[in-house]
Amino acid sequence: MVPVVNWTKDKKGSTTIQSLLFIIIFVLILYMSFEVWKVVSIKQSLHAATYQAAKYIALNGLKWGLSSGMWAQKVWPLIVTELQNNSFVSEDSVRAGPGSPNPAITIWLNPEANMHNYCKKGQFWIKVELWHDVLVPPRFGEANGVPLQLKFTRTIRGQLECYP
Amino acid sequence: MFERLRALSRDQRGAYDLIQFALILPIFVVILYGSFELMKLASIRQSLDAGTYQAARYLSVHHKFYYDHRYNRESVDDTLRAECLIRESLLANSFISTDTPMHIVIRYFNGAGQEIRSPVNFDCVRIKTHLDNPDTSNLVFTVRTQITLPWQASVLGLSLGNVTLTSAHTTFVDCGPWYPPPLPTPTPVPTPTPGAGG
Numbered sequence: 001m002v003p004v005v006n007w008t009k010d011k012k013g014s015t016t017i018q019s020l021l022f023i024i025i026f027v028l029i030l031y032m033s034f035e036v037w038k039v040v041s042i043k044q045s046l047h048a049a050t051y052q053a054a055k056y057i058a059l060n061g062l063k064w065g066l067s068s069g070m071w072a073q074k075v076w077p078l079i080v081t082e083l084q085n086n087s088f089v090s091e092d093s094v095r096a097g098p099g100s101p102n103p104a105i106t107i108w109l110n111p112e113a114n115m116h117n118y119c120k121k122g123q124f125w126i127k128v129e130l131w132h133d134v135l136v137p138p139r140f141g142e143a144n145g146v147p148l149q150l151k152f153t154r155t156i157r158g159q160l161e162c163y164p
Numbered sequence: 165m166f167e168r169l170r171a172l173s174r175d176q177r178g179a180y181d182l183i184q185f186a187l188i189l190p191i192f193v194v195i196l197y198g199s200f201e202l203m204k205l206a207s208i209r210q211s212l213d214a215g216t217y218q219a220a221r222y223l224s225v226h227h228k229f230y231y232d233h234r235y236n237r238e239s240v241d242d243t244l245r246a247e248c249l250i251r252e253s254l255l256a257n258s259f260i261s262t263d264t265p266m267h268i269v270i271r272y273f274n275g276a277g278q279e280i281r282s283p284v285n286f287d288c289v290r291i292k293t294h295l296d297n298p299d300t301s302n303l304v305f306t307v308r309t310q311i312t313l314p315w316q317a318s319v320l321g322l323s324l325g326n327v328t329l330t331s332a333h334t335t336f337v338d339c340g341p342w343y344p345p346p347l348p349t350p351t352p353v354p355t356p357t358p359g360a361g362g
Contacts, residue, residue, distance in 0.1 A: 011180075014180065015180050015183050015184045015187070018184060019184060019187045019188065022188070023191070026191075048217075048333070049334075052334065052335055052336070055336075055338075056303075056336050059338060059339070060303075060339075077275055077304060078275075078304050078334060078335075078336060081275070081277075081304065081306060081334040082333070082334040085306065085308075085331075085332035085333060085334060087330075
């Protein structure tokens with residue numbers, strides 16, 4: 001049996017092992033940088049989509065009637081199209097429906113607003129929540145990576161445009 | 165002198181570090197050049213995105229209703245001006261030379277995803293006539309741009325092929341807050357009842 005002392009003092013191949021460790025860590029950092037870039041890009045798209053939706057409501061909200069549910073229906077295609085302009089937002093991740101839609105749109109409209117006072121009381125906000133899966137690389141002892149679900153939220157306040 | 169050189173060649177100290185350095189250096193140089201190439205592409209992509217956004221915004225505001233008879237402008241001019249915004253945004257990027265011919269494809273899509281010639285011919289009056297159930301779905305449009313770079317991306321002389329960058333922005337035709345002003349609530353006028361007050 002080889003004494004442990006000899007094994008610990010054996011420095012043959014240490015450079016290769018060190019380089020290998022360095023490369024693995026470097027590749028992981030590279031992958032995570034790419035994931036961070038994706039997240040930043042998706043957040044930018046989410047902002048653009050929410051901003052366009054708020055603008056759309058401010059200009060057309062009165063035509064659709066003072067109903068936040070109706071507004072959410074009207075801005076859904078605009079938000080989804082703008083999000084899907086980003087190639088990092090997959091078509092599978094976007095789903096409509098009463099269960100758990102992604103993105104989820106919440107609109108609040110000042111309850112005091114009506115067809116006569118909307119110029120003063122027509123405040124609203126729109127919140128869009130988008131879930132995005134990130135694959136975290138496997139840690140020691142794990143076979144596969146772990147999907148991590150991130151939630152991005154963007155809220156924009158607005159005011160219904162007043163008829164001139 | 166000769167003895168010193170011989171001693172230096174026999175000296176094994178630092179050999180591990182030298183090998184390690186020799187292993188890491190080429191990788192490091194490739195990553196350095198690769199990062200620069202990536203940065204260049206990201207910068208051009210950013211300019212393309214900014215130009216596409218500006219074009220979509222321009223087309224959102226300038227459309228048929230505004231030029232119709234009062235502004236006396238041709239809609240084709242609006243499309244050309246919007247496309248000029250994209251080109252100007254790209255040319256403002258220092259990585260793109262004015263002498264280099266660029267191949268830019270600009271396409272427009274309606275809310276249903278069908279390709280259209282240009283969104284500027286939308287007539288806002290159509291919305292005004294359907295106040296009961298205004299169909300505003302056709303207001304949404306997308307500007308999609310694609311540029312094929314006139315050079316091939318390369319790292320240390322190794323060509324990575326032609327690069328095509330794309331960008332798209334979705335917006336809507338801004339028809340303004342079209343809605344007839346709400347009629348004033350009629351104030352109840354007391355009708356004189358026969359026989360009262362007399």
